[in-house]
Amino acid sequence: MFLLKVKQMLAVISVGLFMFGSSTVSAEYGLNLPRGVTPISQEAYDLHMLIFWICVVIAIVVFGAMFYSMLNHRKSKGAVASQFHESTAVEIVWTVVPFIILIGMAIPATKALVAMEDTSNSDITIKVTGYQWKWGYDYIDDGVSFLSTLSTPKEQIFGTEEKGENYLLEVDNPLVIPVNKKVRLLVTASDVIHAWWVPELGMKKDAIPGFVNEMWLKIDTEGTYRGQCAELCGKDHGFMPIVVVAKNDADYQTWLTEQQSASDADVEAAEKQWSKSDLMARGEKAYNTTCAACHQANGEGIPGAFPGIKGSAVSTGPMDAHLDMVLNGKAGTAMAAFGSQLNDIDIAAVITYERNSWGNDTGDLIQPSEVKAAR
Amino acid sequence: MSTATTHDEHHHGPDKGIMRWVFTTNHKDIGTLYLLFALLMFFVGGSMAMVIRLELFQPGLQFVNPQFFNSMTTMHALIMIFGAVMPAFVGLANWLIPIMLGAPDMALPRMNNWSFWILPFAFTMLLSTLFMDGGAPAGGWTMYPPLVLQTGDAFPFLIFSIHLMGISSIMGAINVIVTIVNMRAPGMTLMKMPLFVWTWLITAYLLIAVMPVLAGAVTMLLTDRFFDTSFFNAAGGGDPVMFQHIFWFFGHPEVYILILPAFGIVSQIIPTFARKPLFGYSSMVYATASIAFLSFIVWAHHMFTVGMPLTGELFFMYATMLIAVPTGVKVFNWVSTMWKGSMTFETPMLFAIGFVIMFSIGGFSGLMLAIAPVDFQYHDTYFVVAHFHYVLVTGAIFAIMAAAYYWLPKWTGNMYNESVGKWHFWLSTISVNVLFFPQHFLGLAGMPRRIPDYSVQFTEFNQISSIGGFVFGLSQLLMVYIVVSSIRGGEKATDRVWEGATGLEFEQLPSPPPYHTFETAPVIK
Numbered sequence: 001m002f003l004l005k006v007k008q009m010l011a012v013i014s015v016g017l018f019m020f021g022s023s024t025v026s027a028e029y030g031l032n033l034p035r036g037v038t039p040i041s042q043e044a045y046d047l048h049m050l051i052f053w054i055c056v057v058i059a060i061v062v063f064g065a066m067f068y069s070m071l072n073h074r075k076s077k078g079a080v081a082s083q084f085h086e087s088t089a090v091e092i093v094w095t096v097v098p099f100i101i102l103i104g105m106a107i108p109a110t111k112a113l114v115a116m117e118d119t120s121n122s123d124i125t126i127k128v129t130g131y132q133w134k135w136g137y138d139y140i141d142d143g144v145s146f147l148s149t150l151s152t153p154k155e156q157i158f159g160t161e162e163k164g165e166n167y168l169l170e171v172d173n174p175l176v177i178p179v180n181k182k183v184r185l186l187v188t189a190s191d192v193i194h195a196w197w198v199p200e201l202g203m204k205k206d207a208i209p210g211f212v213n214e215m216w217l218k219i220d221t222e223g224t225y226r227g228q229c230a231e232l233c234g235k236d237h238g239f240m241p242i243v244v245v246a247k248n249d250a251d252y253q254t255w256l257t258e259q260q261s262a263s264d265a266d267v268e269a270a271e272k273q274w275s276k277s278d279l280m281a282r283g284e285k286a287y288n289t290t291c292a293a294c295h296q297a298n299g300e301g302i303p304g305a306f307p308g309i310k311g312s313a314v315s316t317g318p319m320d321a322h323l324d325m326v327l328n329g330k331a332g333t334a335m336a337a338f339g340s341q342l343n344d345i346d347i348a349a350v351i352t353y354e355r356n357s358w359g360n361d362t363g364d365l366i367q368p369s370e371v372k373a374a375r
Numbered sequence: 376m377s378t379a380t381t382h383d384e385h386h387h388g389p390d391k392g393i394m395r396w397v398f399t400t401n402h403k404d405i406g407t408l409y410l411l412f413a414l415l416m417f418f419v420g421g422s423m424a425m426v427i428r429l430e431l432f433q434p435g436l437q438f439v440n441p442q443f444f445n446s447m448t449t450m451h452a453l454i455m456i457f458g459a460v461m462p463a464f465v466g467l468a469n470w471l472i473p474i475m476l477g478a479p480d481m482a483l484p485r486m487n488n489w490s491f492w493i494l495p496f497a498f499t500m501l502l503s504t505l506f507m508d509g510g511a512p513a514g515g516w517t518m519y520p521p522l523v524l525q526t527g528d529a530f531p532f533l534i535f536s537i538h539l540m541g542i543s544s545i546m547g548a549i550n551v552i553v554t555i556v557n558m559r560a561p562g563m564t565l566m567k568m569p570l571f572v573w574t575w576l577i578t579a580y581l582l583i584a585v586m587p588v589l590a591g592a593v594t595m596l597l598t599d600r601f602f603d604t605s606f607f608n609a610a611g612g613g614d615p616v617m618f619q620h621i622f623w624f625f626g627h628p629e630v631y632i633l634i635l636p637a638f639g640i641v642s643q644i645i646p647t648f649a650r651k652p653l654f655g656y657s658s659m660v661y662a663t664a665s666i667a668f669l670s671f672i673v674w675a676h677h678m679f680t681v682g683m684p685l686t687g688e689l690f691f692m693y694a695t696m697l698i699a700v701p702t703g704v705k706v707f708n709w710v711s712t713m714w715k716g717s718m719t720f721e722t723p724m725l726f727a728i729g730f731v732i733m734f735s736i737g738g739f740s741g742l743m744l745a746i747a748p749v750d751f752q753y754h755d756t757y758f759v760v761a762h763f764h765y766v767l768v769t770g771a772i773f774a775i776m777a778a779a780y781y782w783l784p785k786w787t788g789n790m791y792n793e794s795v796g797k798w799h800f801w802l803s804t805i806s807v808n809v810l811f812f813p814q815h816f817l818g819l820a821g822m823p824r825r826i827p828d829y830s831v832q833f834t835e836f837n838q839i840s841s842i843g844g845f846v847f848g849l850s851q852l853l854m855v856y857i858v859v860s861s862i863r864g865g866e867k868a869t870d871r872v873w874e875g876a877t878g879l880e881f882e883q884l885p886s887p888p889p890y891h892t893f894e895t896a897p898v899i900k
Binding site for chain 1: 434435436437440441442445507508509510513514515519521522525527528608609610614615616649650651652653654655656657658678680681682685688689692693696697699700703704706707710711712713714715716717718719720728731732735736739742743746747748749751752754755756816819820821823824825826827828829830831832833
């Protein structure tokens with residue numbers, strides 16, 4: 001125990017040395033892996049420190065010998081070169097000793113790996129889906145599902161507003177899970193490969209379209225944990241963070257009930273007739289979270305990469321083709337099939353918004369019930 | 376036809392003007408072309424790195440948009456790997472292998488001309504994508520589908536330029552192997568060859584083994600995009616992860632293609648300046664061969680997070696850890712060679728020692744990355760970026776610099792300016808550590824790779840890193856000065872150049888060597 005404390009102190013001191021004498025060494029810089037709040041992250045941290053210190057010791061021995069030699073065996077000091085070379089005994093020693101050290105590393109690493117890959121006996125299963133550029137979460141047993149999108153305002157990104165504390169690490173709808181429960185995540189993607197990673201939860205898994213990967217978490221402390229997509233997934237790879245909120249069981253149940261009634265309300269609302277102004281208002285919001293990353297907030301797209309919607313043939317042409325494009329996407333392009341991401345209300349709202357904005361004045365509107373019928 | 380005299384005259388010197396370089400089949404000319412091309416590409420790729428470091432100097436988006444940023448990281452990697460490091464090593468091979476083995480030229484001189492002249496076309500094609508609709512490739516140099524299939528008009532140009540680079544490399548590798556196997560002077564047995572030649576022989580076999588694999592992988596991408604195949608499309612029954620397996624089956628040996636010749640260079644330089652033979656010649660040869668063998672069975676450590684079965688992860692973790700053994704043998708050998716030597720520290724020696732120390736740092740972080748359960752944390756973060764830049768910049772590129780300083784006086788006949796050389800070394804070494812060391816901290820603290828913008832707690836280290844980057848970039852202009860000025864003139868180099876130099880090129884040839892050397896095979900004692 002004492003040894004561990006000393007090791008941690010040494011770690012702080014040694015990394016501090018690289019801070020160029022800065023007097024404000026504080027936790028917020030982050031120099032090392034966080035120890036984290038799950039058994040996996042803690043095991044990974046301990047292994048990381050173990051290997052780090054082994055490397056430091058080897059480095060001191062090897063570099064120490066080099067520097068000793070460079071200082072003392074130099075011609076300017078009158079050193080005369082001895083001509084020794086080849087020694088089978090020495091060669092065997094420096095092959096066998098590293099091999100033994102490696103075995104010493106492999107044993108704890110194997111144990112940790114076996115534990116990490118054991119997703120059996122989980123309490124809750126949540127499906128995580130990566131999209132360009134957001135995350136979707138489905139609570140498979142509880143019928144709750146939602147999308148989680150970056151909530152940092154554009155003004156902060158482009159520097160016209162001061163950046164907040166959680167700049168680029170904040171979302172509209174965080175993933176909420178209970179503490180001290182084994183949560184199994186099923187990780188997949190709908191378009192390109194993403195990777196789900198929260199450093200303090202200690203595990204990273206690729207989200208691969210057409211395949212389902214598994215990982216598990218068991219968080220021991222309530223709190224908010226932030227991470228990011230870790231696999232290059234296109235233009236906004238840097239703008240699809242992950243936020244996990246760990247709650248105690250009672251709070252979690254309350255949250256779950258709220259979510260369920262909200263989604264029930266949506267199902268009900270999808271049946272009624274919507275007014276154009278309601279659709280436009282909801283459509284603007286949905287457009288900005290879902291479509292604007294490519295087609296831009298002004299509907300003009302990015303020439304050569306993403307087509308504009310303003311004045312386009314699809315958004316001013318027949319409604320059926322427009323609906324088909326949004327529901328089913330366009331094969332071979334970045335245009336995803338949003339039928340699997342958005343509910344009927346949002347799809348109706350987005351289409352209505354697109355057909356009546358930026359000078360597109362078709363006057364059309366489409367009801368959620370028509371979207372439902374077209375699915 | 377007895378026009379011996381006129382023919383002789385014609386054979387003794389190079390042609391005049393530009394056509395000398397276009398039609399040359401002379402290994403020295405082609406070596407020079409390769410090296411100058413690599414230097415040019417080093418600056419093209421380097422300027423892209425400057426764009427990256429400029430955008431990352433502070434959080435927020437200031438200079439470039441995210442799509443262009445991704446193009447920069449993608450193109451920077453492709454150009455540095457295929458345009459700078461690989462051609463530099465092939466250039467060194469061309470210049471040095473014949474004069475180290477006592478051969479009159481490379482075995483296949485016309486093919487040699489062709490393998491060089493493909494490259495300018497390949498890279499013109501690749502660079503032209505910067506001006507195309509949809510921009511240059513932005514899916515990363517690893518070209519993972521499905522993302523890479525979203526590339527705009529640049530896509531087929533990316534694929535074809537990689538095909539061309541591959542063809543060039545394969546032809547270069549064939550030439551190296553045929554030369555080494557067939558054209559050694561009598562008495563130059565395999566186990567007498569300089570280590571640079573040995574490492575290149577092994578590298579050439581790696582190239583022939585894996586470049587066709589890359590060609591296959593990118594061709595499958597091409598047919599997936601244009602001919603409705605589904606190799607990597609799950610919806611059509613394919614598997615996107617299969618691309619990663621194929622790519623890294625090429626990619627890991629490729630990493631050693633980029634470092635084995637560097638091992639060879641350093642093994643030539645350290646004994647010279649320690650005035651002492653290499654500690655274990657044969658164990659160096661065997662260690663190189665072991666590393667080459669292991670490079671074929673560790674590829675999946677680049678993809679521990681794709682969701683492999685536990686047994687697969689264990690296998691690749693153990694195999695990867697094993698690489699530390701032969702690599703350790705090499706480092707221990709270099710240290711033992713220095714031990715009780717009589718060292719002087721001219722610029723080539725400084726770069727070689729810098730190589731040993733900083734490559735070892737990259738080796739340590741490599742060992743850490745091999746541990747799969749912790750790699751789940753390190754993977755795709757700046758920790759990985761720091762690791763591979765330590766092995767590729769302070770590893771491969773420092774070795775190339777060392778080689779340039781070491782053999783430049785032999786090639787040009789003129790000594791370079793030693794104090795400029797020392798300035799170049801110290802500026803590079805300090806700035807490269809300011810550039811890459813903080814990236815370890817960024818990665819551990821949670822900054823992913825390949826992002827154009829980052830959250831505010833990463834600001835300080837990114838700024839330090841960027842400043843290091845700018846200084847490192849500027850320092851490389853000294854290299855250009857060194858090369859240009861020593862081609863133009865300067866203090867004449869002796870034939871041996873360095874007091875402790877050994878090998879045919881230093882013992883039997885003048886500085887600079889004549890256009891044709893060893894037309895009669897030398898006698899090897």
